[in-house]
Amino acid sequence: MIPQEKSEAVSRGLRDAFGVSGFDDISVLTGGHTSSLVFRIVVAGSPYVLKIITRAEDPTRHYNCMRAAAEAGLAPRVWYTSVEDHISITDFVTVQPLPVPQALVRLPAVLRTLHALPAFERAPFNTTCTFLLGKGPALDGFLHRFQNGHTLSPADAGEWAARYAELAAVYPYDDAEMVASHNDLFKPDNILFDGRHPWLIDWEAAFLNDRYADLAVVANHVVTNDAGELAFLQEYFGAPPSEYQRARFHLMRQLVHLFYTMAFLTLGSGGQPVDWSEPVPTFREYHRRMWAHEVDLADNAQKLIYGRAHWEQLVENVRQARYQEALRIVAARPV
Structure with missing residues (x-):
């Protein structure tokens, strides 16, 4: 499910964020119409979002903005980002309708x-x-x-x-x-x-x-x-x-x-x-x-x-x- 060429990069992210090299479960997330690869992963019983940007541009601005928003309580917690590998791991949100x-x-x-x-x-x-x-x-x-x-x-x-x-x-x-x-x-x-x-x-x-x-x-x-x-x-x-x-x-x-x-x-x-x-x-x-x-x-x-x-x-x-x-x-x- 994860592209072979990204496998080691994902393992690095998991080790850095959680001290493990693998996850318990993975499924594709399809909402949002993004060209990135987005997955729900489970690590030690907790769900997270793994996102792999497939475009070539530098994601530094993207990650900086996301971290600033997370620190302000606007975005889910950011556990890991890699500008070089174009990978991020954040909290998973279980969604309910917002009237x-x-x-x-x-x-x-x-x-x-x-x-x-x-x-x-x-x-x-x-x-x-x-x-x-x-x-x-x-x-x-x-x-x-x-x-x-x-x-x-x-x-x-x-x-x-x-x-x-x-x-x-x-x-x-x-x-x-x-x-x-x-x-x-x-x-x-x-x-x-x-x-x-x-x-x-x-x-x-x-x-x-x-x-x-x-x-x-x-x-x-x-x-x-x-x-x-x-x-x-x-x-x-x-x-x-x-x-x-x-x-x-x-x-x-x-x-x-x-x-x-x-x-x-x-x-x-x-x-x-x-x-x-x-x-x-x-x-x-x-x-x-x-x-x-x-x-x-x-x-x-x-x-x-x-x-x-x-x-x-x-x-x-x-x-x-x-x-x-x-x-x-x-x-x-x-x-």
């Missing part, structure tokens, strides 16, 4: 603690919506492929570009709101609840980012109305949110819609035309299914549905008075 009303209170508190950690390192990549706020050939290339991929109708493609331009022109980036961020919490698989405590896992995408990016993707799962939004933000900020904070949060949520429309329509279509005649669930209903682990975004058909749900929610939101008011409030604040 949305509880998550609405617990998760903003978790994010508040995370974002208060010493600043994480920057990363050479950005897999979050703030990718759209950067500059450079990577963004230019992705925008070109999307805008010439015919995944949206000409009219919708024009609206996507117009909304992107106005958000990018107003939303401030690389400022005092940059904090230690997880950056992969749109996946409910990365939020584990043991019945008492939420834990965040899979820190490969962690880096310094705008605080509102984590807030926006978590809110997609647990915020369903204005009252919920106020409760969510008040728990995070420790006080009723200001007009500016609510406006900035609202704009980040629209940037999330833009980004995931682009990303998931591109990934799901594989360069083929998208059938827009098929009905899709509402954005809220789709996230209810995601939170209940009823959706597998590894499936290309689900990617297309998810991208379309984001697009339809964006189109609805930008036609509301709140969107224009949020643009005005954020644009008026001195940077």
Whole structure:
């Protein structure tokens, strides 16, 4: 089950962490849609997670962020990491459902603690919506492929570009709101609840980012109305949110819609035309299914549905008075 070439490295990790060279039991963990190899192992009667990163990049930033989060009580205990071998061993969490009303209170508190950690390192990549706020050939290339991929109708493609331009022109980036961020919490698989405590896992995408990016993707799962939004933000900020904070949060949520429309329509279509005649669930209903682990975004058909749900929610939101008011409030604040 463990690749032969990693066998000795795993034995080294077990000796370093537990003083043994083998485990009692092993099984594959498949959640999270990661390219890494992830196993549940049992050592001396206790379960742990063994993760072998198969990509070639340096995992130093990943492990540093994971350890900092674990020390702050946000991530499972880290028993062992090896940058050279791309191996980590952490506590295993036996998961229970986290009801949305509880998550609405617990998760903003978790994010508040995370974002208060010493600043994480920057990363050479950005897999979050703030990718759209950067500059450079990577963004230019992705925008070109999307805008010439015919995944949206000409009219919708024009609206996507117009909304992107106005958000990018107003939303401030690389400022005092940059904090230690997880950056992969749109996946409910990365939020584990043991019945008492939420834990965040899979820190490969962690880096310094705008605080509102984590807030926006978590809110997609647990915020369903204005009252919920106020409760969510008040728990995070420790006080009723200001007009500016609510406006900035609202704009980040629209940037999330833009980004995931682009990303998931591109990934799901594989360069083929998208059938827009098929009905899709509402954005809220789709996230209810995601939170209940009823959706597998590894499936290309689900990617297309998810991208379309984001697009339809964006189109609805930008036609509301709140969107224009949020643009005005954020644009008026001195940077």
